[in-house]
Amino acid sequence: MESIKGGCTTHYLDNYAYMLQLQEQLLSNTFSHKELKIGHLGVAQGRFKNKKVLIVLDDVDRLVQLNSMAGNTEWHGIDHIYKVDYPVDEEALQIFCTYAFRQNSPEDGFEELALEVTKLSGKLPLGLSIMGSYFRGMSKHEWINALPRLRSRIPDDIKIILRFSYDALCHEDKELFLYIACFFNRKSIQTLEDHLxxxxxxxxxxxxxxxERSLISREYGFIKMHNLLIQLGRDIVCKKEPGKRQFLVDAREICQVLTNETGSESLVGMDLDLSEINRELISNKTFKKMCNLQFLRFYGRSDDNGDGKLHSPQNLKYLSPKLRLLHWDYYPSTCLPSGFITVFLGELNMRNSKLNKLWEGVQPIQNLKWVDLSHSSDLKELPDLSTATNLLSLDLSYCTSLVELPSSVGNATNLLILNIEYCNNLVEIPSSVESIPNLKIFLAGCSSLVNLPSCIWNISSLNTFNLDNFSSLVQSPLMWNAKNFQGLDLSGCSSLSKLPPILSGYSHSAELPSFIANIKNH
Known part of the structure; x- marks a missing residue:
């Protein structure tokens, strides 16, 4: 049965009547009886009894359509309901080449171009056929010139087909579709739950x-959306002028809004790859009108230095009071705005920032779960963390100016990971962390640490530990919980004055540094 999508309108609010109509259509097509009428849904089950029938349903976009045509695997003797999935990579390339080259493989010199177009089509058979027909007969130079436009636009005949499923959604599900297309694709379901x-x-x-509508897939706990559907969502959002849109994802348009200060209260999310822009100057009032901004992500890539890409000569004065996600790599100011509101903040990610500090005093950060300030080499202090009761991860690695952690970190009783690797000016870890039951601390390269908390050893499976080049370490902690302990590297710990008691009964052979002979057991 072809093109049964979109048949359910407000005229068929009664699902039973709509299902009767669909079954009448199915029986009419199968038995070649025009305008066949049935009185109840059981008629189709009886008519198909003891018959072998292959039913192909095309363009199903509502669950009621599938239920009326197939019901379940016991309905009129159905053995199996098979949902056609996307073709695998090799099959997708063959489909595309059939239309583009009239053969199963690319012509010589077109291999990489064919693979890219296949990827842009997202392995959607309709997209592969339309794209293939579009490129048929073009020269290699014409292919190269056409690709940039295809990366940002969906051909109209594909868009019309894709919009059927979107248009059939209720308002709230349409909104969720746009949030995923513009901001949360390939994010974990847990991340969506936390932020939305x-x-x-x-x-x-x-x-x-x-x-169910095949607008997303859920794989290993993550949400994945088809490339063409992502572009559809972004095209829908882009109907308004940049400053008045719900989401901004185009680098050129984001820079235009930031530099011209044309953002508005309509804006909910911005997603910017810093590698796609040149140096841009923004004022300290750039975000003043974006009072409803909830998701801000300016991220740098590992292969591109984003430092100075967004420059502000003065510290920013405004950021939205509704921010839930603040991800700004290479943040240009030395602190967050003085009136920054943290009550909704769930994730703070500011790698390679210019920050000296975050904020003053005690702020409500009960919703904050993830903090990444790694490689912020100017960071000198952390704020009071007394209210960070749901914090799960705190990454301070390579914060080389950080001297101490606040004792209030002990209030983060749900903290699982504390990464302070290569904080080489950090002198001590507060004893309050010992009250955090499941904490794991990563501290390689902390050469200025004088003492270690006993929770370092609260991993019963711990068997080796490397304290190489902890030159300031005076005393290592008790290791009473390290039942399977087998090895300890103390090379470079030239200031160590006391050893933990586990070494007094140490049964495994080890080569200890020469200065160990002058150290007494604790």
């Missing part, structure tokens, strides 16, 4: 609906 639970009444149900 206050935005959508029933996020789990919305994700289920999008998956």
């Amino acid at each position: 639970e206050r935005t959508f009444l029933d996020l789990s149900h919305g994700l289920h609906i999008l998956a």
